[in-house]
Amino acid sequence: MGARILVVDDSPTIRRVVAAILQSHAYQTVTAEDGQDALEKLTNGEQFDLVLLDFVMPRMNGYQFCRELRQKPEQKNLPVVLMSAKSDKIRGQFVQQTGAIDAITKPFDARGLVAVVEGALKKQKEGRARPLPDGTAMPDDVTVAEELAPSSVLPSDDPAIRRTQTAQEFAHTLFKLVAPELERLVDLAGVDPDTIEPAFIRAIKPETLGALSALLRSLDFGAGTQEVLAGDISVISIAEILQLLHLQRQTGALVISNRVSEITLFVREGNIDLAQSRGVREEFRIGRYLVESGKLNREDLDDVISSRSGSQLLGQRLTELGLVDEDEVAEALKRQTSELVFEVVRWKTGRFTFTVGLPPEVQSTRLALSTGALVMEGFRRVDEWRLIEGTFDFDEVLVKDAVAVESLGQDSELTVREKAVLESIDGDTTVREIVDDMAGSSFEVCKIIYQLLNSRLVRRKAS
Numbered sequence: 001m002g003a004r005i006l007v008v009d010d011s012p013t014i015r016r017v018v019a020a021i022l023q024s025h026a027y028q029t030v031t032a033e034d035g036q037d038a039l040e041k042l043t044n045g046e047q048f049d050l051v052l053l054d055f056v057m058p059r060m061n062g063y064q065f066c067r068e069l070r071q072k073p074e075q076k077n078l079p080v081v082l083m084s085a086k087s088d089k090i091r092g093q094f095v096q097q098t099g100a101i102d103a104i105t106k107p108f109d110a111r112g113l114v115a116v117v118e119g120a121l122k123k124q125k126e127g128r129a130r131p132l133p134d135g136t137a138m139p140d141d142v143t144v145a146e147e148l149a150p151s152s153v154l155p156s157d158d159p160a161i162r163r164t165q166t167a168q169e170f171a172h173t174l175f176k177l178v179a180p181e182l183e184r185l186v187d188l189a190g191v192d193p194d195t196i197e198p199a200f201i202r203a204i205k206p207e208t209l210g211a212l213s214a215l216l217r218s219l220d221f222g223a224g225t226q227e228v229l230a231g232d233i234s235v236i237s238i239a240e241i242l243q244l245l246h247l248q249r250q251t252g253a254l255v256i257s258n259r260v261s262e263i264t265l266f267v268r269e270g271n272i273d274l275a276q277s278r279g280v281r282e283e284f285r286i287g288r289y290l291v292e293s294g295k296l297n298r299e300d301l302d303d304v305i306s307s308r309s310g311s312q313l314l315g316q317r318l319t320e321l322g323l324v325d326e327d328e329v330a331e332a333l334k335r336q337t338s339e340l341v342f343e344v345v346r347w348k349t350g351r352f353t354f355t356v357g358l359p360p361e362v363q364s365t366r367l368a369l370s371t372g373a374l375v376m377e378g379f380r381r382v383d384e385w386r387l388i389e390g391t392f393d394f395d396e397v398l399v400k401d402a403v404a405v406e407s408l409g410q411d412s413e414l415t416v417r418e419k420a421v422l423e424s425i426d427g428d429t430t431v432r433e434i435v436d437d438m439a440g441s442s443f444e445v446c447k448i449i450y451q452l453l454n455s456r457l458v459r460r461k462a463s
Helices: 012-024 035-043 062-069 088-098 110-125 159-189 193-203 206-221 238-247 286-292 298-307 314-320 326-346 371-388 402-408 416-424 431-437 442-454
Strands: 004-008 028-032 050-054 080-084 102-105 226-232 252-257 262-268 271-278 351-356 398-400 458-460
Touching: 004 012, 004 035, 012 028, 012 110, 028 035, 035 050, 035 062, 050 062, 050 110, 062 080, 062 088, 080 088, 080 110, 088 102, 102 110, 159 193, 159 206, 238 252, 238 262, 238 326, 238 351, 238 371, 262 326, 271 326, 271 371, 286 298, 286 314, 286 326, 298 314, 314 326, 326 371, 371 442, 398 402, 416 431, 416 442, 431 442, 442 458
Parallel strands: 004 028, 004 050, 050 080, 080 102
Antiparallel strands: 226 351, 252 262, 252 351, 262 271, 398 458
């Protein structure tokens, strides 16, 4: 018989379907209805080779299950694959924070599920699993914000309907956030839990949403917050807004958000001093730039990420440990801020607000990056992305053309980085995995892959 797999999902249908697919491919399966049920099966001594894990579940969700699992010496190395209907961003956060070996997006077909399971088992066997966090150091709360991610419902083109949609989604999200605490009081108060969420929706109307939004901004940037500019980036591009702020030598915070991510650009007298982000891909984190520059190795970075407290800035922690100095962190911040500007210039949809004044915590950071230069580079990258996009799919697997590669010889004109990308193409790894594993931005890696394809050094693997 094949590997023994524990399937954890609160949906009986999902459990039944996944188990049937795996059994048809000679795997043994056991199912659990949530994290608590799965943990009890492990505690009772049942042995498994892999856990397929849903995230949003009652009693004990996927994050909480992993936290408990990583605290058990005899079971902490058990590989976990996330099953989630959420975005790439959420999956990446879960994988990093829990040490999960892989993730698959719902809905998935039988072929995709089996391929992920086979790949995960192979990685575990070959010792290619990700570094595991210390379960005792993982926060009690779910820090990946899975349950706070925006829904996949497309907003209406009608502004009035869109505001109603936004208010309802805000109410639904707020309910999900406080529901665990409310459940502790429901029995005492004699309240039916099913009546609570509609009460949230009735209370949060479109007209109150604006006041809530203003309150959040005042908490972010101080009581004297003065929003002077706001709009839709599908009408006015971020590049135009940045040029306007530069011309007027404005100082303040420009917050740009879409349904997945948020990027804040802190502007001082028209130039950009710092960028911060929420919900963006891992490539925009400061640690990747330190690894790329050779100032830090990936193993040390992973160890620090898994052990630091949630509120401490990564650059500050690395400096305290003596792994990098303040100048190296400053250079990494410049790179990170620049890449975030290039990213947001690409966005075609979303909202922006500009608030006068800077919060105290960023007053001392003065990168003074030229807005004009960043916008011009952003435009150049947008043009190049148009050529790159559509050339290959991120889920595709590429293979080297052995004859073409051999003809390069030892004196090839490929750069060190181009050679590294070429080496990573092995006929098994997807483009997405290559991009995630390489230091630096996805733009740079994708540009190299595009050039390798055009030069016929690599090609798509036949399906």
